[in-house]
Amino acid sequence: MANEPHPVDVTHDLRGWFYRAIAPSASCAVLEVGDAHLGTWFTNVSHVDNLAQAQPDTADGRRFDVVVIHQSLGGCPSLLGTFESASRMLRQGGTLVLSGANRLRPAGSRVSRPADIPSATGWGYRTAATRAGFADVSLYVAHPPDVAPLYAIDSRSRSARAFFGTELAARKLPAWSPRKWVLAALIATNLMPYLQPGFIVVGRKC
Amino acid sequence: MLSAAHAALVELGMLSSSDPLPPFWARMSGNLVLMTYPEGPKFYLVKIGIRTRLDREYRGLSIAHAAMPRHVPEPLGLATYDSFQVLVARGIAHRQFVMDGETLGVFERGMDAFVATSLARFQAAPADSTVNVQDAVFEASGIFDWPGWRRYWDDAQRLIATLPRILQHGDLAVNNMGVADDELVFFDWEDFGQVDLMGFDLAVALLSINSFDLAQLHARLKEDSLEAGLVKRCCGRLDKSPDEFFMLLPAYLSLFIKVKSAGGYDQAVSARAVAALREWVRISGAG
Numbered sequence: 001m002a003n004e005p006h007p008v009d010v011t012h013d014l015r016g017w018f019y020r021a022i023a024p025s026a027s028c029a030v031l032e033v034g035d036a037h038l039g040t041w042f043t044n045v046s047h048v049d050n051l052a053q054a055q056p057d058t059a060d061g062r063r064f065d066v067v068v069i070h071q072s073l074g075g076c077p078s079l080l081g082t083f084e085s086a087s088r089m090l091r092q093g094g095t096l097v098l099s100g101a102n103r104l105r106p107a108g109s110r111v112s113r114p115a116d117i118p119s120a121t122g123w124g125y126r127t128a129a130t131r132a133g134f135a136d137v138s139l140y141v142a143h144p145p146d147v148a149p150l151y152a153i154d155s156r157s158r159s160a161r162a163f164f165g166t167e168l169a170a171r172k173l174p175a176w177s178p179r180k181w182v183l184a185a186l187i188a189t190n191l192m193p194y195l196q197p198g199f200i201v202v203g204r205k206c
Numbered sequence: 207m208l209s210a211a212h213a214a215l216v217e218l219g220m221l222s223s224s225d226p227l228p229p230f231w232a233r234m235s236g237n238l239v240l241m242t243y244p245e246g247p248k249f250y251l252v253k254i255g256i257r258t259r260l261d262r263e264y265r266g267l268s269i270a271h272a273a274m275p276r277h278v279p280e281p282l283g284l285a286t287y288d289s290f291q292v293l294v295a296r297g298i299a300h301r302q303f304v305m306d307g308e309t310l311g312v313f314e315r316g317m318d319a320f321v322a323t324s325l326a327r328f329q330a331a332p333a334d335s336t337v338n339v340q341d342a343v344f345e346a347s348g349i350f351d352w353p354g355w356r357r358y359w360d361d362a363q364r365l366i367a368t369l370p371r372i373l374q375h376g377d378l379a380v381n382n383m384g385v386a387d388d389e390l391v392f393f394d395w396e397d398f399g400q401v402d403l404m405g406f407d408l409a410v411a412l413l414s415i416n417s418f419d420l421a422q423l424h425a426r427l428k429e430d431s432l433e434a435g436l437v438k439r440c441c442g443r444l445d446k447s448p449d450e451f452f453m454l455l456p457a458y459l460s461l462f463i464k465v466k467s468a469g470g471y472d473q474a475v476s477a478r479a480v481a482a483l484r485e486w487v488r489i490s491g492a493g
């Protein structure tokens with residue numbers, strides 16, 4: 001076991017692991033918006049529901065090392081507003097992580113998506129983060145796309161092609177299967193990550 | 207954690223310190239695995255120890271890669287960064303192993319080679335500390351009330367005493383296998399060397415392709431099957447009979463339960479082995 005504090009047993013609760021993977025340490029100052037299960041991984045977590053009204057602690061100039069926004073707009077009217085509010089709370093060089101839905105994959109008719117969940121295309125998330133002043137913006141997809149994903153896949157082509165290509169090979173579809181051809185084309189053109197149900201956006205405040 | 211992965215790749219010369227972390231996909235199963243894809247054909251596995259230390263895996267990869275270079279990833283380094291143990295290995299391009307008509311022969315050849323290689327190259331040293339088989343059987347007997355375990359152990363220990371001590375992979379289930387160039391590749395050596403009872407890896411592999419259904423495996427061992435052939439050839443190398451392999455299944459299952467429980471794996475994993483053990487007791491009438 002690594003020598004860092006884990007308040008609860010990470011063996012049995014892996015939710016929120018990717019946020020810890022991205023963060024610089026378990027003891028960094030983290031602001032959580034939405035229920036990201038950060039208590040499993042971090043020792044210094046503050047929580048707000050309404051990011052729009054949150055203010056950095058100007059008394060000591062304290063800002064956060066990481067802001068994690070999990071499936072929430074944090075009370076902001078738009079995705080851009082959420083990114084801008086997060087930027088206010090971050091120190092220079094701090095890390096933003098936001099997870100949200102893919103607008104190209106609407107929730108099924110029987111599942112209503114709460115209005116406060118961010119929804120955009122992969123390109124939309126990137127653009128909004130960049131417009132809010134974040135640099136090194138990267139996009140990941142979680143697989144399976146539930147509360148405790150096993151995989152996180154960098155949307156860049158080398159990693160995404162390797163992951164989805166392996167997954168397709170494991171499906172053992174017949175060589176003549178139209179589904180296989182379509183999936184292979186989506187993988188070759190690296191569209192596969194952009195068609196997944198949700199995204200995790202990571203950016204650095206500069 | 208990503209900064210630890212970056213530091214490891216820089217120290218091993220895969221990246222320059224000014225380069226960002228290459229594209230990757232990550233898998234979390236207690237320890238964090240990153241498959242990183244720098245420019246070019248090579249890619250690297252970077253494992254970050256969260257749940258367990260990675261010394262066992264590094265040793266397993268080192269010994270096994272030396273013995274089976276095409277079948278086991280090459281370990282490149284093990285070090286500590288940001289308080290995490292980080293293991294780096296060269297990736298092997300492969301597809302996930304799925305048991306079907308096409309891969310039957312691949313599995314059979316691969317397992318035969320694995321058993322032969324492990325016998326020749328994985329001998330335990332006197333100083334190797336492994337899980338005590340009697341303790342494991344005793345503990346398993348308590349899980350489902352097996353009053354006949356002592357009688358079983360009296361017979362089993364005489365047989366075990368005649369077997370060579372061979373360090374086992376420890377988790378040779380099919381999900382830890384891949385196929386590259388029509389050959390099996392063996393991954394995930396985290397549990398290497400915890401068990402030294404020869405036949406354990408073969409038992410886990412055979413149970414795994416039979417979904418841990420002991421009655422099904424028993425039936426397959428009785429007929430002219432892939433499983434029966436593998437067991438017969440393994441036993442031939444040890445001068446034992448297939449019946450003796452079947453007789454050792456409770457010992458193998460008990461070790462599996464103990465290793466999985468101690469390793470903090472999901473209880474469902476152990477539960478399948480407990481059900482198989484209970485079925486063995488029923489079939490053999492050794493209750």
